[in-house]
Amino acid sequence: MPFLEQENYAQFIDSIDTFLLDCDGVIWHGTHVLDGIRELLALLRSKGKRLLFVTNNSTNSRKSYLKKFTKLGIEASEDEIFGSAYAAACYVSQILKFPKDKKVYVCGMSGIAEELASEGINYCGVDEDNDNLKEMSEMGTVKNDPDVGAVLFGFDLNINYKKLAKAFTYLHHNPECHFLATNSDLTFPAGGTVYPGTGALLSALSAPLQRKPTVLGKPEKTMLDVIVAKYHLDRDRTCMVGDRLDTDILFGQSGNLKTLLVMTGVTSHDQLEKSAIQPDYYIEKLADLNNH
Structure with a gap:
C-alpha cells in the first residue's frame, strides 16, 4: 500500500x-x-x-459554499471553489452553447439554479415541482415541452415522482434533448455514516430510458x-x-x-x-x- x-x-x-x-x-x-x-x-x-x-456536491452554488467556508472559519474565495453545479453551468453555456430560446429542466436544488442563472441560462423545475402528484389521474398533466433542450440531474432532497416523470417525458419524446448529471456518486458521507447519493437517485431515470447521462462532476x-x-x-x-x-x-x-x-x-x-x-x-x- x-x-x-x-x-x-x-x-x-x-x-x-x-x-x-x-x-x-x-x-x-x-x-x-x-x-x-x-x-x-x-x-x-x-x-x-x-x-x-x-x-x-451540487446543492450549493459557489457563493453559497463561500458562506459555509466563512461560517466554519475556513479561509477561501469564490474563485477557489469548483462545485459540480458550476461545472454543469459552464458545460451548458460554453460547450453546448445552449440556445437562448431553450431551457434546462432541473432535477436538483438551488445551487444548480444559481449557477445556471449566473451563466445566463434559462431553466425550469427545481422548487416549482416540489409538490408531488397526488393520484394517478394527474399523470395526464405531465406533457412534453419542446422548449426543454436539456435535463440536468443533481442531488435533490425533494425528489419526487412528478420530477422524474417530467424529466423522463422530455428525454423520451425528444432524442435531441441533452441528458446531463452533476455527478454519479452512489453515496455521500454525513453524520458518521453514508447515505444514497445522486447516482442512486439518477438510476430511477437512466434505467427506464436505457440511456446514460453526460456526467459533469468527478x-x-x-x-x-x-x-x-x-x-x-x-x-x-x-x-x-x-x-x-x-x-x-x-x-x-x-x-x-x-x-x-x-x-x-x-x-x-x-x-x-x-x-x-x-x-x-x-x-x-x-x-x-x-x-x-
Missing part, C-alpha cells in the same frame, strides 16, 4: 504547487470541520500553495479542464486529494495529476486494499501533513 510516511511529508508538500481538495470527508463532515484542517490549510497557504476546493474530465484552463496548472505539480477512489482518485488519475487518498470519508482500508484504483499515496487524515 502506498502509505505516505511522516518522514516524507515535507518532501511531498514541496513537490506540489496546487492542491485540489474534495470537501465532504476531507475538509468536513456536514457542518463539522475535521480536526487540524484549519491549521493544515493555513500552513499550505503560508508555503505559497494554491488551494482549490473541488466538490461533487471523475469526468470536464471540471478538470475548466480548472486547468483557468489557472494554467502544471499537472505534474498538482495533487488531487479525496476520500473516494472511484471519483476523486480516478478524477486525478484521468487528468494525469498526483493523487492522495485520505481515510476520513467513504473509503475503508479494506476497500483500498481490494480496489483496482490505487492512489499515488494515502494518509489517515489530511491534517497529519502538519506533523512534518
